[in-house]
Amino acid sequence: xxxxxxxxxxxxxxxxxxxxxxxxxxxxxxxxxxxxxxxxxxxxxxxxxxxxxxxxxxxxxxxxxxxxxxxxxxxxxxxxxxxxxxxxxxxxxxxxxxxxxxxxxxxxxxxxxxxxxxxxxxxxxxxxxxxxxxxxxxxxxxxxxxxxxxxxxxxxxxxxxxxxxxxxxxxxxxxxxxxxxxxxxxxxxxxxxxxxxxxxxxxxxxxxxxxxxxxxxxxxxxxxxxxxxxxxxxxxxxxxxxxxxxxxxxxxxxxxxxxxxxxxxxxxxxxxxxxxxxxxxxxxxxxxxxxxxxxxxxxxxxxxxxxxxxxxxxxxxxxxxxxxxxxxxxxxxxxxxxxxxxxxxxxxxxxxxxxxxxxxxxxxx
Amino acid sequence: xxxxxxxxxxxxxxxxxxxxxxxxxxxxxxxxxxxxxxxxxxxxxxxxxxxxxxxxxxxxxxxxxxxxxxxxxxxxxxxxxxxxxxxxxxxxxxxxxxxxxxxxxxxxxxxxxxxxxxxxx
Numbered sequence: 001x002x003x004x005x006x007x008x009x010x011x012x013x014x015x016x017x018x019x020x021x022x023x024x025x026x027x028x029x030x031x032x033x034x035x036x037x038x039x040x041x042x043x044x045x046x047x048x049x050x051x052x053x054x055x056x057x058x059x060x061x062x063x064x065x066x067x068x069x070x071x072x073x074x075x076x077x078x079x080x081x082x083x084x085x086x087x088x089x090x091x092x093x094x095x096x097x098x099x100x101x102x103x104x105x106x107x108x109x110x111x112x113x114x115x116x117x118x119x120x121x122x123x124x125x126x127x128x129x130x131x132x133x134x135x136x137x138x139x140x141x142x143x144x145x146x147x148x149x150x151x152x153x154x155x156x157x158x159x160x161x162x163x164x165x166x167x168x169x170x171x172x173x174x175x176x177x178x179x180x181x182x183x184x185x186x187x188x189x190x191x192x193x194x195x196x197x198x199x200x201x202x203x204x205x206x207x208x209x210x211x212x213x214x215x216x217x218x219x220x221x222x223x224x225x226x227x228x229x230x231x232x233x234x235x236x237x238x239x240x241x242x243x244x245x246x247x248x249x250x251x252x253x254x255x256x257x258x259x260x261x262x263x264x265x266x267x268x269x270x271x272x273x274x275x276x277x278x279x280x281x282x283x284x285x286x287x288x289x290x291x292x293x294x295x296x297x298x299x300x301x302x303x304x305x306x307x308x309x310x311x312x313x314x315x316x317x318x319x320x321x322x323x324x325x326x327x328x329x330x331x332x333x334x335x336x337x338x339x340x341x342x343x344x345x346x347x348x349x350x351x352x353x354x355x356x357x358x359x360x361x362x363x364x365x
Numbered sequence: 366x367x368x369x370x371x372x373x374x375x376x377x378x379x380x381x382x383x384x385x386x387x388x389x390x391x392x393x394x395x396x397x398x399x400x401x402x403x404x405x406x407x408x409x410x411x412x413x414x415x416x417x418x419x420x421x422x423x424x425x426x427x428x429x430x431x432x433x434x435x436x437x438x439x440x441x442x443x444x445x446x447x448x449x450x451x452x453x454x455x456x457x458x459x460x461x462x463x464x465x466x467x468x469x470x471x472x473x474x475x476x477x478x479x480x481x482x483x484x485x486x
Contacts, residue, residue: 037423038398222397222424291401291445293421316400316423323401345403345419 008054009143009200010207017218025118027055030220037222041318044189044227045359048149049219050210056144057120058197059127061111063134070104070111073130075246075265077256081106086169086184088254090246091126096267096274097242098249099126101234105171105184112171112182114144114195116236143203148193148227150362151215156183156194159209163194168363176206189224190231190361229324230317232285232356238296239283239312239326247274248328249283250356281309284334285356286325288314288342290349293323299343300327300351308333311342317358324358325351369472370481371432376456377475379466383438387460388420388429388451391485397422399451404440404461411435413471418461420451432475434467 005028014021019030029052032040043049063069067078076089086105090098100119105112115123120138128136147156157164162174163183171184182197198206210216225235234240240249245267252260252275259265263272288294298311314325329340336355341348369377374392378385393399401421411417411431418429441460444450450459466472476484 031424032397036398226423291448292403293401293426295426316421318423 006055008052009203010052010054010145013204013207014052014218019218019220022221024221025055025116027117029055030218032220032222033218035217035219037220037226038318040217040219040223041226043217044149044191044219044223045319046150047215048147048151048155048193048213048217049189049223050207050216051146051148051219051224052143052207053146053195054143054203055117057113057115057117057123058139058142058144059113059115059124060137060139061113061127061131061134062109062137063131066111066131066134067106069131069134071259071264073126073266074104075255075259075268075271076104077259078104078106078111080256083108084170084172086171086186090240090251090254091123092246092265092267092271093242094266095242096245096270098236098240098244098246098251099123099242101236101240103184103186107171107173107182112197118237139197141200143198143200143207144195145198145203145207145210146187146189146193146195147210147216148187148189148191149215150192151213152191152193153364155210155213155216156196158213159206166194166364168192168365177202177209179206181206185364188231188233189227190233190357190359191227192362192364226315226318229313229315229326230319230357230359231361232326232358234283234326235313244283244328245271245274245279247271248279248281278331281328281330282334283312283326283328285354285358286311286314286327286340286342286351287354287358288323288325288349288351291322292344292349294325294342294344294349294351298325298327300329301341301343301348302333303339303341305341305348308340319359326356329353368478369432369475370478370484371475372484373430373432374485375429375432377432377472379469379472382465384435384464384466385460386432386462386464388455389481390455393452393455396420396427397424399448402444402448402451402461404444405437407437407439409437410467411437420448429461433471435464436467437462438465439463
């Protein structure tokens with residue numbers, strides 16, 4: 001892994017805007033801009049933040065039976081996914097663990113898939129190997145920009161009126177400044193917003209046009225992480241991985257009824273067993289009651305002092321105004337208001353289990 | 366009053382028997398927005414190189430390492446409630462400890478302002 005980090009079509013713009021560039025999953029990305037993580041976070045909750053997510057993998061799937069083929073790899077229903085609709089899902093492995101989480105959209109004559117940057121190298125060959133009769137094409141010539149926040153409709157709608165008519169999890173192709181773009185009304189901040197796939201040669205121009213709106217400011221990976229954590233959204237590699245099942249991760253809402261009952265996806269034996277009998281551990285929200293943030297790896301103890309789990313994501317929540325965390329606790333624990341302690345630098349700190357999300361999601365249904 | 370600097374981006378001033386210790390503006394800027402500061406208590410003794418506190422920003426946790434041997438006379442308690450002051454006035458009101466030096470000769474191992482400026486470039 002000595003390859004030089006890759007750059008997105010917006011790299012020069014990030015530098016011009018004062019972005020502090022860091023290596024993330026092999027990409028040189030802005031962790032923050034001069035506004036700072038806290039300011040960018042609040043900007044996104046109150047107005048609109050613009051994130052470059054071009055490092056994520058954009059993939060086009062073409063073939064006669066894409067929906068049915070995808071159901072062999074993921075436990076969601078795709079055969080009933082209507083044209084113009086997107087769905088959150090995950091690839092499972094034979095042990096019922098999660099290989100990656102992704103968004104699948106029915107784009108009419110093809111399916112459009114967005115996977116995590118760090119998992120592109122795994123997911124593309126995985127789809128090529130298992131999706132029979134499906135042509136898998138990774139897109140390298142389009143940027144992906146997320147505009148998120150309560151003002152996102154104003155920011156994007158100013159350049160693309162059709163965006164205003166969309167609802168949560170809808171996807172369309174529409175012109176922005178005369179360029180054909182794919183707009184999807186979704187994101188990963190807990191706020192209303194869009195992800196916009198833009199041809200790379202016009203990406204800087206269109207991004208600048210969004211940023212010219214008085215309500216829109218650039219935001220980096222730091223704010224993206226605190227926003228998704230407050231929204232109770234899992235980060236692949238932290239909260240979900242090859243060992244965690246969708247039942248453990250409280251992601252069963254993404255498995256539609258028919259798939260839960262019929263199975264037919266990798267790891268169905270474990271997942272269906274856990275659906276019936278419950279899982280051995282469960283992902284929950286954990287609110288430290290003091291001021292100390294509890295980071296990934298911190299042990300969670302029961303009120304009686306025995307180890308019951310650990311933190312998988314934790315930090316400071318700018319909208320909450322204090323530390324927030326998520327982690328796994330053993331079955332029999334994890335009911336809201338349960339008092340627990342977190343072992344931070346050797347000392348037990350009080351915390352309690354809370355229902356997720358920490359900040360109410362604000363989607364346009 | 367002379368100010369001494371450590372390679373760990375701390376400053377120390379000495380007035381009589383009492384030294385004041387804090388982090389530099391450069392350190393605060395690098396850490397980003399500070400949201401938590403954990404300190405030792407009055408009476409705690411420490412040796413050079415020992416961890417004497419933790420500062421957490423929105424990004425990460427960073428330890429404070431003792432630049433010399435000593436004893437805590439007082440911790441700046443305002444930092445518990447307003448850790449963000451460490452971003453605003455780290456070389457002034459947001460000092461971290463008042464300490465009693467065990468061996469004032471250790472000050473000579475630290476840098477002066479010119480030396481510190483050269484370190485941070």
